Amino acid sequence: MPTASIISTLGAGSGIDTKQLVSDLVDAQYAAQTAKYETNSEKLEAQISSVGELLSGITGFSNALKSRASDGSLTTQPTVSDSSILSVSAQSGAALKGLDTQIEVRQLASAQVSSSEVIADPQAHIGTGTLTLAFGTAEVADGEMTGFTPGATSVDIAIGEEDGSLQGIADAINAADAGVTASILTDADGARLVLKSATGAAQAFTLTATETEGDEGLAALNVGVGATGTSIGTAAADAIVAVDGVAVRRSTNSMGDLIPGVDIDLARASPGTLVKLGVRQPTAALSGIVSDFVDTFNEYLGMVREATDPSSGTLASDSAVRTLSRSLGGMTLQKLVPDAAPGVPSTLAEIGVATNRDGTLSIDAERLAAVLASNPQAVEKMFSASAGLPKKLAEIADAAANAKTGLAASETRFNDRQEELDESREKALADAETMRTRLTQQYAAMEARVASYRSTQDFLKQQVDAWNGAND
Structure with a gap:
């Protein structure tokens, strides 16, 4: 008989609500496990949430301080x-x-810029051969190169049939990556080949064509002393x-x-x-970052203290949080400028940041102002992006993110426990359903027997009543 049919017949023979009885028995059997799961699950969820907030908080705190120290606003x-x-x-x-x-x-400093005469069609064939690009120093007057002293550098650029147009020549020069950039400048009159070097007097250049016999034309693009097809718009100079x-x-x-x-x-x-x-000097910005650091530190410390409260803290017994708390507690006495000369401030305490009894920080505004007036470079070094306070806070954040000993390890441990707890709950639910099915079947069998007994009882009663009626 299917379970649904069995359940629907429970109580039919005995008159007892055996369906409710089965439910009550199963619930009673697993009540303790269910309550334990709910309690442990809520605790783990709170721990996972809390450790995640603390890890995110210290990482964000460190990154924000590093970003501020790197933007240039805290340096002279x-x-x-x-x-x-x-x-x-x-x-x-x-x-x-x-x-x-x-x-x-x-x-x-300027670059040499040369341009060819106008060519009506930049795709039309000009010629083939080799263009030799040579660098050196030049004298230029009225757009003409009047003198050139070559240096040690020259480059040969082959111009084949497929490169023979103005556009193809420009592409070949650029592909050579020889120190000159070629472009096509077009206006209403047509197109010009424009060549531009890097800046500097030694970046002057000449371009000399060695033409293929029978396919002449490249010489029209020559750049140099005596060249007639090009002009110098800007001379190379230091x-x-x-x-x-x-x-x-x-x-x-x-x-x-x-x-x-x-x-x-x-x-x-x-x-x-x-x-x-x-x-x-960034005196105002340094004063502001000290204040911002103290405010953020105190806000984050409040999160740590709430999580580690002996009576209500979700992470009161977590060693990684206790280590983090101890690291934060020593911040004001950490030497932030190891190479500071004697008498030069190198700790937060020495510029007016004090640790209160409850672990929070406070600022002696007068002392900070005095240090900023007399030795702003010392405070500037304390907030150097690659050292100082940003580095110390980054070390604390890195320790918290350590997957073996830090908050990240605690987060992994809590997640593993939650997974194990969920698996135990799934097993308990499966066991409960097995018990429910077994009891349902047992009570269904009982109900069937009770119903059979009642049927027999009803038959015998009818017979007795019939006999008694016959005797009357």
């Missing part, structure tokens, strides 16, 4: 008196102080700048070797104009 920056002439920026890791320099931009009156040359307009720790980008030449370079 160079300044210029006229940014239309040149711009400056601090090199990574540079310690700038006492910068007092004057720069005169006498000439910008940048000339005077640093505190001393003139120097550079092949580009971006230079990082004139002033230690400073990158300079030239915008325009202005002979006779002196641009003054100085520094701007």
